[in-house]
Amino acid sequence: MDADGTVDEATDELYRVAPEDFVAERDARVAVAKENGDKDAARALGALRRPSRAAWLVNLLVHDRRDEVEGLLGLAETLASAQRTLDGAALRQMTAQRNKLVGALSRQATALGREAGHRVDSGLERDVRGILESALADSELADRIRSGRLVKAERHAGFGPEPEAGAAPRPAGRAPSGNGDAGADRGETGDDDTGDDTEDAGEQRRREKQIAEAEAALQRAEQAATEARGTHDRTREQAEEATRRQEESRDRVTELIEELDRARDEYAAANKAAHSGASAEKEAARTARAKDTARDRAAAALDELRSS
Known part of the structure; x- marks a missing residue:
């Protein structure tokens, strides 16, 4: 290597x-x-860090469905453009396409995890969905996803850049006036239908305002949901990390207990050997003293014989 x-x-x-x-x-x-x-x-x-379960599923997805993941991430610029201009029709169309792709890819990631022999619940599928949605608004996260080495479930607060200052929504099916004069859409004859046109224009503006407010409310709700999922991801990761430390500590305690048991066994064996050795040493000392005494007696007898 x-x-x-x-x-x-x-x-x-x-x-x-x-x-x-x-x-x-x-x-x-x-x-x-x-x-x-x-x-x-x-x-x-x-130095490699263990991935969260949601990040692992995304990595499996990138490896097995890279073209489809790239297709989803390729929507980012179009979505950003629609949001910058508050083009309501385009934004609704792109949001629908995004939701369809994200849902399909999230289900595929779940299937890949189960095919690998692991339990994958609906909460994990939601986490994967949140990661993919966030990648459409965060190019750096998109690049980390493309690498196939995502470590944690990352979330982006919001769904893209803020709209341009002063931009107004463009209603579907109505082109802006060429000279910006409201009277240009009605003609200049001064007929009595001017009042009706004014009422129609007022109704159209109220409708446009309602649509813009509804879309803004939807975006705020989506942002709140994303932030809530992000909080869930962080607490899940903290729980997983705490569980990992608990498992490591438990394994270490088990190792220490086993080591202590081995040390006790070794001590018992050494203690037994020490007692046996001490007994053997005492017996050997007695034997040596007896042999010394016998030698001294033999030497004395020999000296007595020589002197007689």
Whole structure:
């Protein structure tokens, strides 16, 4: 694993591994890199962060449905243009297309997660939907999605740039007047139907205002929903991180208990061996003293015989 391409390939593969298996798989690859003496690869892989479950599903989706994801992200500029100009008809059309694509891709991501053998609930599908929707308003998030290495469920507050100052909605089916004069749409004959035209124009303006206010209310509601989902994502990630730390702590406690048990067994064995050794040493000392005494007696007898 000494080539950048190999590290990139390993990184791409890791971000398609389910979050609950990510750390073990990453550490295994780091160990292989170390065994191969590739410190740079080991360092690069060891720095990779575990993805959230929603981010993992998006990564699976990018790998398996890249063209369709690109098709969705390609709507970003058209949506932004419609919002900047408050073109009501175009905005409604693009919003409908966006919702259709986002819904289809979210369901596909859910299916991919289940095909991989993992449980995926409706809450996760909503999280995926929120990520995809946010990417249409955040080009940096869109690029992170395209990489297939998304780490967390990111949300964008809102659905694109603010409308241009002073811009007014353009009603569908009515072109603006060429000279900007309201009288140009009615003619200049001075007939009695001028009052009717004025009433019609007033009704049209009220309708345009109502549509603009309804669209603004919808956007505020969508923004509030997105922010709420973002809060949910953050609390989910915090809960997942707390669970991960709990599992790591539990595993460490288990390791320490097992290590303590081994140490106790070793101590008991060493204690037994020490007692046995002390007993053996005492017996050997008695034997040595007895042999010394027998030797001294034999030497004394020999001396007595020699002197007689």
